[in-house]
Amino acid sequence: MQHIQWFPGHMTKAMRMMEESVRLVDGVLVVLDARAPAATINKKLNRLFGGKPVLYILNKADLADDKKTDASLSAFSKAGMAALKCAATRQGSARAIAARVGELLREKFAKDEAKGMERVPKLMVCGVPNTGKSSVINALGGGKRAATGDKAGVTRGKQWIRCAGFELLDTPGTMPPSFDDQTLARHLAYIGSINDDILDMSELALEFLREISVTYPDFLRERYEIEDFSSPLAMYEQVCRRRGFMLRGGDFDYERGGKAIIDDFRKGRLGAISLECAADYADSLR
Ligand SMILES: Nc1nc2c(ncn2[C@@H]2O[C@H](COP(=O)(O)OP(=O)(O)OP(=O)(O)O)[C@@H](O)[C@H]2O)c(=O)[nH]1
Ligand SMILES: [Mg+2]
Structure with a gap:
């Protein structure tokens, strides 16, 4: 059986860039694939976030088995990780994400406001390739701001995207350096x-x-x-x-x-299929 291993050089560079950029942001959006929430978590990335608030987005929920997606959300909740499901390419996803980000950052922004500081939240958007990071940004930005495509590795360098409610940092997809499983x-x-x-x-x-x-x-x-x-x-x-x-x-x-x-x-032509449920990997989500 083929042994899958993929960690091209540009990903080392991207990880370093994210480690530097995380200091500039208020929070992180990690875009996962709802059909494979455990496979698309890069635990190496989790360690870069340095205590910043993180929201896990189980994207492509329209292609996933909804029962399993809901069970995955429960597993995240049990692990104390904020998560929601969405379909970035469908109407309405932006409102749901924005509401959860608002909750996640409420405390921090209340403090800033009390000091008379007014600014829009800065968020870094990351995840493994092809999960829909750029599509999430386009949904939040209301238009085609970031390039998207149905293959791995569309976004290369980092890119700040300003939209009405947020400043978003699009990042290239990154993989764990090795796959144990x-x-x-x-x-x-x-x-x-x-x-x-x-x-x-x-x-x-x-x-x-x-x-x-x-x-x-x-x-x-x-x-x-x-x-x-x-x-x-x-x-x-x-x-x-x-x-x-x-x-x-x-x-x-x-x-x-x-x-x-x-x-x-x-393309979802077989039906709504999930490959795994986060509940079955509850010990390895962080
Ligand atoms: N059905 C469905 N397709 C989606 C969804 N979100 C994104 N896509 C599609 O998935 C593909 C990848 O989306 P991108 O936004 O380019 O993904 P990315 O994570 O930025 O990819 P890289 O920059 O290559 O790492 C595109 O063809 C999108 O149209 C979704 O919620 N549902
Ligand atoms: Mg992209």
Whole structure:
């Protein structure tokens, strides 16, 4: 099985930049993927925040299994970590985030106001690649302020974005330097947080089918008409058959099949799927 490891040089630089920038902000927004809240927590980053208030945003909730998202929120709450779910690309997310940020910073800003200081809150927005950091900023800023894209590594340098209620610092996605847990590493690969160029998509698709056939078999039955769940390869070949991914001579086109499976998941075409629940990783959220 492929061992997933990805920590390009620009991430070391980005971590250093965040460590320096955190002193300039009032709080931090950590954008997680609601489908993989444990995989998208970078505990190395948590240590950089130096006691500043942190709000965890379980983004892409529209693609996730809502029951599991709610169970994850309970786990965060139990761990004493402020968290909310949202879909940054949908209407209404900005208001919910702004309200929670207001609560989180209330004390600090009440003190400042008492001293006659009036200013807008400064927030650093961070998280692993592709979780929707720039999309959260665009939601809060009301317009396309920051570049977004459906692959890992769209944002490179840091960028301050001024909007009505906040000053926001967009940062490049950063990864933990090593993945102790390869199950979580694969979850990062499924959601597009790891550069696809370093991944073996066929192997990834096999692993994905192995997992999802246990947690959401009905979705596989519905979309690909899979009936034989005896092995990941049998499922894989049924996907190729169903989607017409065949080569001349009657061989399966595994390459196209693998990409299609992962892409169907990323776009939510299989259904609302969560890969894990934060409650199952309660001891390793911070
Ligand atoms: N369905 C759905 N898609 C989203 C949501 N938020 C962001 N996206 C999409 O996810 C992709 C990544 O979003 P970005 O905002 O670029 O993510 P990022 O975290 O800034 O990514 P990097 O800068 O590469 O680290 C884009 O295609 C967005 O349109 C969401 O809540 N729901
Ligand atoms: Mg970005």
